Amino acid sequence: MRNKEWKKYKLSNITSKLGDGLHGTPKYDNNGEYYFINGNNLENGKIVIKPDTKRVSFTEYQKYKKELNNNTILLSINGTLGNIGYYNNEKVILGKSACYFNLKDGFSKDYVRYIMSTKSFKLFLENFATGATIKNVSLDAMRNFEFYAPRKDLQDKIAKILSNYDNLIENNNKRIKILEEMAQKIYKEWFVDFKFPGHETTTFKDSPLGKIPNDWEVKKVVELSTLSKGKSYKSSELVDKKDGLPFLNLKCVERDGGFKREGLKWFCGKYNDNHVVLPEDIIMAVTDMTQERKLVARPARIPHNWYKKYIMSMDLVKLVANNDINKTYLYSLLKYSNFSDEVKNYANGVNVLHLNPQNIEQFELVVASEPLRNNFWEIAKRIFNQIDVLYLKNENLKQTRDILLPRLISGEINVENMEVL
Numbered sequence: 001m002r003n004k005e006w007k008k009y010k011l012s013n014i015t016s017k018l019g020d021g022l023h024g025t026p027k028y029d030n031n032g033e034y035y036f037i038n039g040n041n042l043e044n045g046k047i048v049i050k051p052d053t054k055r056v057s058f059t060e061y062q063k064y065k066k067e068l069n070n071n072t073i074l075l076s077i078n079g080t081l082g083n084i085g086y087y088n089n090e091k092v093i094l095g096k097s098a099c100y101f102n103l104k105d106g107f108s109k110d111y112v113r114y115i116m117s118t119k120s121f122k123l124f125l126e127n128f129a130t131g132a133t134i135k136n137v138s139l140d141a142m143r144n145f146e147f148y149a150p151r152k153d154l155q156d157k158i159a160k161i162l163s164n165y166d167n168l169i170e171n172n173n174k175r176i177k178i179l180e181e182m183a184q185k186i187y188k189e190w191f192v193d194f195k196f197p198g199h200e201t202t203t204f205k206d207s208p209l210g211k212i213p214n215d216w217e218v219k220k221v222v223e224l225s226t227l228s229k230g231k232s233y234k235s236s237e238l239v240d241k242k243d244g245l246p247f248l249n250l251k252c253v254e255r256d257g258g259f260k261r262e263g264l265k266w267f268c269g270k271y272n273d274n275h276v277v278l279p280e281d282i283i284m285a286v287t288d289m290t291q292e293r294k295l296v297a298r299p300a301r302i303p304h305n306w307y308k309k310y311i312m313s314m315d316l317v318k319l320v321a322n323n324d325i326n327k328t329y330l331y332s333l334l335k336y337s338n339f340s341d342e343v344k345n346y347a348n349g350v351n352v353l354h355l356n357p358q359n360i361e362q363f364e365l366v367v368a369s370e371p372l373r374n375n376f377w378e379i380a381k382r383i384f385n386q387i388d389v390l391y392l393k394n395e396n397l398k399q400t401r402d403i404l405l406p407r408l409i410s411g412e413i414n415v416e417n418m419e420v421l
Helices: 058-064 109-115 119-128 139-143 152-192 327-336 339-346 357-361 370-410
Strands: 007-010 015-020 034-037 072-078 080-086 092-094 098-103 146-149 217-220 225-229 245-248 265-267 282-285 299-301 310-312 316-321 364-367
Touching (some): 015 139, 058 092, 072 109, 072 139, 152 370, 225 357, 299 327, 316 327, 327 339
Parallel strands (some): 034 092
Antiparallel strands (some): 217 364, 225 316, 245 265
8 A cells, every 4th residue: 555645647747848859861971970769769779870870960960959967767659669768968969759858856767667577567568559550658648648756866766776686687787797798708719719718739620611620520500410390380379487388489580690589489289299399409580580680590499498388480480409419519509600690681671571491491501520629518508598597597586576676666665664775
């Protein structure tokens, strides 16, 4: 039961300015210092400048700049809904899918951000979104969004409790990144630069892919693994978590390769053994619906410590390593080589890219000698297992935070006398 001191507000009550960005296209300038950002540039409370983010000149910035300040929150309201970012004096102009609002004094930026991370706010966006193919939430709808808030010091305390979880998650993500960079560095040093243990006495031979050590080979992917296509499914076969098996789909693959648990769905239909994926198996995207067109041909390794069995969608293939090739080496070979960048060129389609699995099977790779592969496996497996442990820790932290979030925001948990570090 929330305290009587909590008051009900509309977003318009607590903002000095609420608007969106340019409804049109500015004049781009590859040498410009200012970035043209939209809702897809907002991630986890930050403005993310991507390699393909367009730039504009100072003149264009002057024409289209908005009144942004240190109390500005940005929110995606067109296409992808609900992405959040803070403005931290970045050199940017906004597109129409980025809504901005400047909070008045007396309201915590972090507290309002957490309100907009709740399921109730996401449901609000869905209910007020219009458009058949591209969803859009109007500024009027945003202004009329209602929520409860206590006085400022309690807002800060609630936000601090939740941000402590987010800080732990962020620290684990930094550790994961370091571990992934370690694995990639070892792979490059051994299998690209040929600086593997004992390389000083190695002799080389010519191959279709250039000079390689004498005991290495060039093989097609089909010689290293067996590919299986995913399950064609109906939307009615996707259910609540408690009633189904974890269902792998495109949202489970990172755009530069790697696994994302957030994308998991749950499946209750019929399937066969080819559709089953087990821990440490390798999956790969063969369809791409993203604007960046970077997902197709990217591999992901299923963590060893989450679920015992998964089903995969028709947008994925599974690669099962042959007996003489261990999974860890095969995954590294696919992720850290030029494989994905080369194979994706065979994908075709206008709105949706499709990659024929045969193009994966026929791609040639340089394969190291078995002793060296096993040596790499001993090192890389430990690294990947540490990554899996950190991912699981993050999932547990996220679950705890997400349980606390609605209870804190609603006032169900009283923080008045709670000490927060």
